[in-house]
Amino acid sequence: MEAIDIALGLFDLLLVFLLLWLAWLVMSSEDLFKAIVLFVAFGLLMALVWVRLEAPDIALAEAAIGAGLTGALLMAALDRLNAVKPMPAAAVVTSAKREQPSLPSKVLPLVALVLIVLGLGYALLSLPDVADGLVPNVKEQMAQSGVKNPVTAVLLNFRGYDTLLEMVVLLLALLSVWSLGGVRKLSPRNTNPVLASLCRVLVPVLILVSCYLLWVGADAPGGAFQAGSVLGAAGVLLLLSGWHVEQKILLWPLRFILVLGSGVFIIIAAVLFFTQGGLLTYPVAQAGWLILLLESAATLSIGATLAALFFGGIPKSRVDQ
Amino acid sequence: MIDFFSILLLLAGALFFLAGTVGLLRFPDLYTRLHALTKADNVGLGLMIAGLALQAESLSAAGKLVLIWGLVLLAGASVAYLIARGALLRGVLPWKR
Numbered sequence: 191m192e193a194i195d196i197a198l199g200l201f202d203l204l205l206v207f208l209l210l211w212l213a214w215l216v217m218s219s220e221d222l223f224k225a226i227v228l229f230v231a232f233g234l235l236m237a238l239v240w241v242r243l244e245a246p247d248i249a250l251a252e253a254a255i256g257a258g259l260t261g262a263l264l265m266a267a268l269d270r271l272n273a274v275k276p277m278p279a280a281a282v283v284t285s286a287k288r289e290q291p292s293l294p295s296k297v298l299p300l301v302a303l304v305l306i307v308l309g310l311g312y313a314l315l316s317l318p319d320v321a322d323g324l325v326p327n328v329k330e331q332m333a334q335s336g337v338k339n340p341v342t343a344v345l346l347n348f349r350g351y352d353t354l355l356e357m358v359v360l361l362l363a364l365l366s367v368w369s370l371g372g373v374r375k376l377s378p379r380n381t382n383p384v385l386a387s388l389c390r391v392l393v394p395v396l397i398l399v400s401c402y403l404l405w406v407g408a409d410a411p412g413g414a415f416q417a418g419s420v421l422g423a424a425g426v427l428l429l430l431s432g433w434h435v436e437q438k439i440l441l442w443p444l445r446f447i448l449v450l451g452s453g454v455f456i457i458i459a460a461v462l463f464f465t466q467g468g469l470l471t472y473p474v475a476q477a478g479w480l481i482l483l484l485e486s487a488a489t490l491s492i493g494a495t496l497a498a499l500f501f502g503g504i505p506k507s508r509v510d511q
Numbered sequence: 512m513i514d515f516f517s518i519l520l521l522l523a524g525a526l527f528f529l530a531g532t533v534g535l536l537r538f539p540d541l542y543t544r545l546h547a548l549t550k551a552d553n554v555g556l557g558l559m560i561a562g563l564a565l566q567a568e569s570l571s572a573a574g575k576l577v578l579i580w581g582l583v584l585l586a587g588a589s590v591a592y593l594i595a596r597g598a599l600l601r602g603v604l605p606w607k608r
Contacts (some may be wrong), residue, residue, distance in 0.1 A: 382593065382596070384589050384593065385589065388586070391585060391588070425512060
């Protein structure tokens with residue numbers, strides 16, 4: 191048993207150093223494309239760290255959203271940046287020369303950084319050695335949660351409004367992207383037969399995996415965010431392969447799906463407020479079904495929102511023209 | 512006995528990953544590097560999956576592992592093609608001796 195402990199310890203150390211090194215490379219890389227690729231690698235290693243910390247739920251979310259979809263979003267942003275207009279090299283050099291950093295502007299960030307590190311270090315060292323946290327509380331209440339996976343129980347039941355607010359944050363993110371303007375037309379790119387056939391095989395599998403993750407979230411790692419990000423990935427793949435969407439779907443049906451998650455959350459919260467006397471306090475007998483309903487709606491919304499974020503601007507519809 | 516075969520398959524898989532990594536670092540251009548990567552990934556992962564599937568608790572767990580391999584095969588082959596095509600369209604010339 192000892193040899194394996196040492197091996198795992200070495201692996202953890204290697205993971206930590208690789209993570210720090212990759213983080214440094216991401217920050218210091220001048221080539222943005224390289225930085226994005228390194229960031230994706232960083233996300234995948236981060237997922238491994240979560241696995242080592244025995245938090246498979248977060249590992250799944252980190253791999254799917256942190257590494258996968260964020261990488262795709264960053265790539266799309268870089269593509270847009272390159273399309274705008276590259277800054278002439280001479281301008282970059284002169285602007286770098288002009289801004290000679292003064293002494294205070296060098297020292298102040300350093301002081302701030304040192305203070306932050308000291309504060310964090312103090313906070314970390316002043317933690318109690320052994321703390322149960324809220325684990326006993328959650329365990330005690332599990333029977334009433336309607337699900338068997340404690341993570342899902344916390345996210346959708348005990349702290350349901352956190353998830354409600356996260357849904358709204360996601361919606362707000364999309365609204366801010368849309369409010370930047372830039373109505374985009376769905377342009378069928380020169381569709382590649384290999385990409386198209388990959389889509390035909392992969393998208394149904396992704397939808398199936400998404401449903402599986404959603405369903406399994408009740409008693410094992412999984413849930414709305416993981417399922418939604420897999421659905422979003424399917425959407426990104428379809429968009430890349432020049433997916434043709436009916437114009438009329440892009441106006442109201444799309445917006446309906448985008449607000450479905452938050453909407454169902456708010457409706458259920460309101461109904462429960464008047465019948466049960468508290469926001470999102472589920473009656474024990476119906477808790478399981480209510481959570482499944484909420485998660486299904488949330489999955490659809492998250493998937494659609496992530497794909498729409500990747501798409502960028504407001505999809506052009508005939509009504510707007 | 513099963514453990515022995517598992518170890519053998521995992522080691523063989525690791526060897527392929529090592530060869531692929533060396534190829535990625537040492538080969539002269541994008542196309543040959545892609546070749547090294549995808550070959551090593553597909554076979555190496557296949558051997559790893561075979562080794563792990565022997566240790567799986569149930570048939571469905573082994574099935575999930577094989578499904579992962581299938582997906583990686585599909586994605587790896589397609590993405591290698593797409594990257595190579597993209598590079599060719601942008602005028603990246605294949606390496607010549």
